[in-house]
Structures are given as C-alpha cells and as structure tokens.
C-alpha cells in the first residue's frame with residue numbers, strides 16, 4: 001500500500017459521525033487480512049465517516065469508509081461496481097477483498113458481499129490509500145481537462161460491461177419531483193411557490209420549472225444509448241499527483257445513463273472560470289474522443305443533455321445546499337448553474353458542438 005504523502009483538509013470537512021476505535025479497526029482489518037497499528041479520523045467528505053488506518057507491517061495506510069447513508073446492499077453494489085471499473089483500468093481505488101470471501105462473493109448474485117464489513121450497524125469498505133489532491137479552478141489547464149476527458153471516457157468504456165447499474169435518481173421525473181417539493185413542500189397539488197422560499201429562490205424555481213417543461217417538449221423520442229456514468233465528476237472528485245490523475249472518487253451518483261450527459265456534467269464542472277473557457281472545453285472533448293469516440297446519436301444529444309445537466313445541478317444545489325442551514329459545511333451556489341444554463345442557451349446546439357469540436 002502506498003504511504004500517505006500529504007494531509008488533505010477539503011472545504012467540505014465534516015465531523016466523524018461514527019467513531020472507530022483502534023480495537024474496532026483491528027477487528028475490521030483482520031477480516032481483510034490486515035494488521036492495523038493505528039487509526040486516524042479524516043476530516044474529508046461531507047457524507048460518510050472516513051478513516052486512515054496505518055498498517056502494522058510498515059506498508060503504509062489504507063482508507064476505511066463507514067457508509068452513513070447507504071444500506072448494506074447499496075454499499076456492496078457500489079463496491080462491486082468500483083471493483084469492475086478498477087479491474088478494467090479506470091483510475092479508482094479497487095475495494096479490498098475480505099479474507100473470508102468466496103470467489104462467487106464478487107458476482108452480481110451476491111452483490112459484492114466480498115468487499116463489505118459492518119461496524120455500528122453500518123456498511124464499511126476498505127480501499128488502498130491514494131495520494132494526491134484536487135485542483136482549484138485556477139489550476140485547471142487544457143492539459144488537465146484533456147486528462148479528465150480521457151478518464152471519463154474510460155469509465156464509459158469499462159462501465160458498459162457492468163451489470164447491475166441503477167437508474168439515475170436525477171432523471172427528468174426525479175428533477176420534476178424535487179421542483180414540486182420546492183413549490184409545495186406539503187406535497188399538495190398547488191402550483192404556487194411555497195411562501196417559505198426566499199424571493200430569489202422562488203424566482204429560480206419558477207425559471208427552472210419553465211425550463212424543465214421546455215426540455216421535456218424538445219426531448220428526443222428515445223432515451224438514446226446508455227452506459228455506466230459517473231454523474232458527478234466535479235473537481236473535488238478527482239485527485240492529482242505530479243500532474244496526473246491519481247484517482248476518480250465518489251461514484252455515489254453513478255447510474256445507467258447517457259455518456260453525452262456525463263460529458264456535459266464534466267464540461268459544466270471543469271470548464272467555467274468567470275465564463276466558459278473554450279480552450280478547456282475543446283481539450284476536454286479531445287481527451288474524451290481520443291479514448292472513446294462519440295456515436296452520432298450521442299453527439300446529436302449533447303445540447304439536450306447539457307441543458308439537463310445544468311438543470312440537475314441548479315435544482316440539487318437548491319434542495320441540498322441553499323435550503324439547508326448555512327455554516328454547517330460546504331455551500332454550493334445554484335446561481336452558478338443558472339448562469340451556465342443561460343450560457344448554453346446563448347450558444348445553442350450548433351455553437352456548443354463547435355466549441356467542443358466534435
């Protein structure tokens with residue numbers, strides 16, 4: 001196992017929700033054939049409780065995650081998916097196998113039971129320690145977006161043969177439901193904005209509702225080709241070391257979905273400084289297509305999927321950040337994604353394809 005090279009304290013730092021004593025860590029480590037000398041809580045991530053375990057044999061550390069929101073079945077399925085991706089050459093840490101796992105425990109029927117243990121009634125998985133740090137926007141160069149594009153294409157290529165990916169929670173119906181919840185938290189059929197919403201949020205909800213209706217009306221007749229998508233490949237989900245990607249992280253939103261949608265999410269997340277940066281966009285697309293050319297249908301869907309991607313993050317940033325108590329962790333501004341949506345509309349389908357150069 002590689003030794004840790006640096007301490008990371010990301011802006012999304014949270015408390016450890018589930019404590020893990022050295023005795024707990026030793027019991028869990030033993031299930032994976034590891035002798036643990038030390039355990040350290042990590043202020044990393046905003047959902048799960050994460051720990052660095054030091055190995056007694058001097059081979060460095062492993063990363064232990066306690067899944068705070070996923071049940072055993074979902075965590076096992078995610079571990080099986082990560083194993084599939086890592087085994088296929090995607091740069092993501094391959095979950096460690098339990099020593100007592102039977103060969104069949106990695107297959108779809110057992111749903112990845114080989115990788116997951118339990119602690120305090122919650123699922124736990126172990127991963128090799130990965131060095132590296134995420135990039136701030138000012139350090140994102142065309143070389144970086146080219147690498148990100150290539151890494152995303154590998155997820156789509158390798159993920160295509162993964163059986164068992166879930167449907168996305170963020171399809172148009174899921175987004176519509178979130179907007180309805182915002183307009184009427186009680187779930188009534190009212191179409192009036194809920195009075196509790198601050199005026200600018202209520203106005204955004206109106207704007208997004210209109211947009212969702214327009215997107216539905218203009219939607220292609222079929223869902224188009226599907227593969228396994230990451231769904232959330234933002235800067236904080238990619239670690240870098242010496243100018244290269246050391247890990248893609250956080251496959252929590254991974255699902256069956258459109259590669260064009262995933263490429264659009266990644267473009268929206270990586271290629272905007274103050275405004276859309278054409279050099280970052282064309283490098284991202286070039287990196288992607290060098291590994292996995294887009295099919296004609298995927299290319300034709302790029303604009304449609306881009307406006308859905310902008311809609312998705314505008315809405316989830318309202319429900320998951322704007323309306324939660326401030327000061328309790330990371331805050332992500334939905335207004336940035338409203339602005340990105342307007343940029344896309346200004347560009348139009350032909351303008352977007354010209355920028356991407358596909």
Ligand SMILES: Nc1ncnc2c1ncn2[C@@H]1O[C@H](COP(=O)(O)OP(=O)(O)OP(=O)(O)O)[C@@H](O)[C@H]1O
Pocket residue numbers: 008010012044045046047048049050063093127128129130131236237249250252
């Ligand atoms: N295998 C690993 N080795 C070393 N550090 C890791 C490893 N996996 C994750 N990390 C660190 O932990 C941080 C949180 O990871 P991740 O995003 O997967 O966690 P999370 O708890 O699901 O939180 P969130 O979804 O909010 O990001 C990462 O940003 C990274 O710094």
Ligand SMILES: N[C@@H](CCO)C(=O)O
Pocket residue numbers: 232234253313316317332
């Ligand atoms: N990456 C998301 C948050 C996690 O899904 C965002 O920036 O809105």
